[in-house]
Amino acid sequence: MSGRHSHGGHSHRHPDAGLHVHDPGSGDAIPAVPPPRPIAAGVLEIDTMLGGWEKVTAGYLIEGPAPVLIETGSQTSVPVLLAALGQIGVGPEELAGVAVTHIHLDHAGGVGDVARAFPSATVYVHEKGARHLADPTRLIDSAARVYGPLLDSLYGRLEPTPPERIHVLDDGEEIEVGPGRTLVAVDSPGHAKHHVGLHDSLSGVLFAGDAVGVKLPDGGVLRPATPPPDFDLDQAITSLGKFAARRPSGIALAHYGLLEQPEELLAEAEETLRLWAETAEQAYRQGADIADALATRFDPLLEDVDAAHKEKLDTLNGVHSNAAGFQRWLEGRDAAAKS
Numbered sequence: 001m002s003g004r005h006s007h008g009g010h011s012h013r014h015p016d017a018g019l020h021v022h023d024p025g026s027g028d029a030i031p032a033v034p035p036p037r038p039i040a041a042g043v044l045e046i047d048t049m050l051g052g053w054e055k056v057t058a059g060y061l062i063e064g065p066a067p068v069l070i071e072t073g074s075q076t077s078v079p080v081l082l083a084a085l086g087q088i089g090v091g092p093e094e095l096a097g098v099a100v101t102h103i104h105l106d107h108a109g110g111v112g113d114v115a116r117a118f119p120s121a122t123v124y125v126h127e128k129g130a131r132h133l134a135d136p137t138r139l140i141d142s143a144a145r146v147y148g149p150l151l152d153s154l155y156g157r158l159e160p161t162p163p164e165r166i167h168v169l170d171d172g173e174e175i176e177v178g179p180g181r182t183l184v185a186v187d188s189p190g191h192a193k194h195h196v197g198l199h200d201s202l203s204g205v206l207f208a209g210d211a212v213g214v215k216l217p218d219g220g221v222l223r224p225a226t227p228p229p230d231f232d233l234d235q236a237i238t239s240l241g242k243f244a245a246r247r248p249s250g251i252a253l254a255h256y257g258l259l260e261q262p263e264e265l266l267a268e269a270e271e272t273l274r275l276w277a278e279t280a281e282q283a284y285r286q287g288a289d290i291a292d293a294l295a296t297r298f299d300p301l302l303e304d305v306d307a308a309h310k311e312k313l314d315t316l317n318g319v320h321s322n323a324a325g326f327q328r329w330l331e332g333r334d335a336a337a338k339s
């Protein structure tokens with residue numbers, strides 16, 4: 001039937017739908033996104049779909065009269081994130097806060113765009129990350145060195161955030177989400193010096209960013225995230241202890257999702273970190289390749305993980321990035337010991 005002379009009833013069809021290969025069910029320019037998923041009282045998990053991959057990068061919306069988004073994901077994730085927030089009816093003036101656990105691009109690359117889309121939102125960040133959100137030039141330069149061509153093809157960049165929109169979080173500071181609900185900032189260096197966890201007073205969930213490591217739902221095992229230039233083993237382990245001391249009801253990883261046995265997870269994270277660090281240090285002392293040593297010892301644990309998921313893990317948290325972080329940490333420690 002031609003739509004040309006028909007009466008109404010086909011309002012979802014674009015007038016020239018017949019001229020294009022076009023799924024009439026999908027809206028124009030609005031990406032099809034998985035609906036945000038409740039994971040705890042007033043907590044929605046939003047899949048920000050880095051690289052189009054499901055369940056690799058998570059954002060979380062903490063609901064209340066002053067809702068706060070934790071993590072924007074990368075700049076390339078912004079259309080997906082905005083569509084997800086639109087699906088649950090968060091209007092442009094309604095989002096009160098955007099908090100990032102740290103300023104790596106897979107967590108904070110979207111901040112500038114999201115701040116523009118939600119003009120009432122305050123942007124919360126660790127003291128050591130704040131200036132990079134206001135002026136991302138140096139952050140982008142170093143990301144370009146680390147990511148190479150993936151910077152533009154996968155992550156995108158970072159738009160500056162007006163400094164007056166940025167609020168620096170002190171350790172223990174509370175972000176008010178509503179009556180009886182705050183997010184408590186937990187200074188948690190180790191993965192990065194500008195890392196902060198956020199502990200929800202209502203659900204008890206602790207949003208751990210990358211401080212606990214990476215465990216993809218489809219990828220099986222927990223692996224530490226030890227990238228250059230900041231990784232520091234002692235700080236990372238101290239931060240895990242700070243998380244444990246808060247007795248969270250669960251831990252939400254940025255990569256990816258809520259894990260409901262926090263004590264076991266934090267113990268596993270510490271043990272895993274120590275094993276990886278020990279393996280890295282042994283190779284370093286022997287003048288061997290740290291990445292090879294890590295891969296030899298730990299890649300067999302991924303034996304049952306299928307190739308597509310391994311690729312996600314490798315891009316996000318590859319053995320080379322971890323090895324480079326260990327190398328830099330070990331060199332720094334040696335240099336400090338000599339001086």
Ligand SMILES: [Zn+2]
Pocket residue numbers: 104106107210254255
């Ligand atoms: Zn990350």
